[in-house]
Amino acid sequence: MVAGLALGAYVGWQLWGTTIVSDRTHRALVDDARRAWEGDEGGSGPAGAVSTSHGTVSAIVRIPRFGDDYAIPLLEGTDDDVLAAGLGRFTDGAAPGQVGNFALAGHRVTHGEPLRDMPSLRPGDEVVVETRAWTYTYVLDTGGDDLTVPFTSTWVLDAEPVNPDGGVQPPAAAGDRLLTLTTCAELFHTDDRLVAFGHLASRERRTG
Structure with a gap:
């Protein structure tokens, strides 16, 4: 019984506790980055990257389909x-x-x-990436659940991804400034990944 309760507590923490903590961390890191960019120091690293106790924050990512309040820090590394x-x-x-x-x-x-809502993404959806100096708008060429690959399929990370099976990949018209989003294919443990491709559509000076 004790073991069952402990297991239930662990699962509950993983599913809900870590998300509550990470939500707070997301908000704090977004606020830290914006304050640094707006302050005299402008960020402590290249291109305004901000060093934090959680890692180096280089940008803030917004995906309008996920809601107006969606703003996630982008850190260096995985x-x-x-x-x-x-x-x-x-x-x-x-x-x-x-x-x-x-x-x-x-x-x-x-x-x-x-x-979490990656499968709801559709071609044409925007992924907005805000750095200290620029705001980049990428547009998806594929949907969030159009491509599932094993985690060993590193071709999706190539500079010019080419699907060895001849399936979903960035279209030829996408250009040479690409975006790739990757996440787990299922909500629980999986060795597969969902992958979506996009391309840079525009950039503009960040104004604050």
Whole structure:
């Protein structure tokens, strides 16, 4: 009985407790980044990246389909600590706005669940990436549940992703400034990933 209660408490913490904590962390890191960008220091790293106890925050990501109040910090790297604090950027790929593949990862369940609603994304949806100096608007070319791959399918992170099976991939017209979103394919443990591709549509100077 004690073991059952302990297991139930652990599962409850993973499903709800970590999300409550991470939601607070998301809000705090977004506020920290905005304050740094608006202050004299402008951020402590390259291109206004902000060093925090959770990692380096390089941008704030907004996805309008997920609601007007959706704002998630983007941190450098994809280790467990980073993904517990926000979205993570695969650092071998492009930075926001750069030529190449700007590839992001995020949890779909636990730790704030920033990509829980990934399957609801549709081609044409926007992903807005705000840095200290620029706001980049990416537009999705594929839907959030159009492509499921094993976690070992690293081709989705290539600078120019080409599906070896001839299926879903960025269209030729997408250009050379790409976006890739990745998350777990199911809400519970899975070795598969949902993947969505997009391209940079515009950029504008950040005004505050």
